[in-house]
Amino acid sequence: GLARLGKDIFVVGVPYKAIISDDDYEDETGERRELLASFDFSLAKIIKRGDSVVYEGEMFTIGKQQRENSLDQFYTVELKRA
Numbered sequence: 001g002l003a004r005l006g007k008d009i010f011v012v013g014v015p016y017k018a019i020i021s022d023d024d025y026e027d028e029t030g031e032r033r034e035l036l037a038s039f040d041f042s043l044a045k046i047i048k049r050g051d052s053v054v055y056e057g058e059m060f061t062i063g064k065q066q067r068e069n070s071l072d073q074f075y076t077v078e079l080k081r082a
Contacts, residue, residue, distance in 0.1 A: 002040060002074075009037060010054040011047050011062070019074065020055065035060070038074035053079055 006017030018037040025032055037055070039047060044066075053060040063078035 007055070012051050016043065016047075035079040036076050037079055038076040041073055041075045044075040047075065047077065049077075052082065055079065 002017045002019060005019050007020050009016055009018045009020070016039060018039050021036045021038070023034050023036070025034065037053070047062060049062050049065055051062045053062060059082035060079040061082050063080040065078075066076045
């Protein structure tokens with residue numbers, strides 16, 4: 001999936017491929033938007049909360065990380081605008 005659907009993203013200056021999802025949803029505080037990046041799960045020990053990210057020329061930081069008990073084959077993190 002990453003080879004075919006992945007986009008270039010730089011985490012602390014290092015290039016990686018990630019699947020990017022940009023979702024709108026509603027919660028108790030109103031309408032929200034969430035930008036997620038899904039990496040190969042082997043990167044879970046390397047990519048950490050607070051790391052700087054450049055995606056399509058914009059600056060972000062890693063926000064929420066995926067729960068440890070996930071069965072997902074990808075490591076997914078939230079991208080927050082810097």
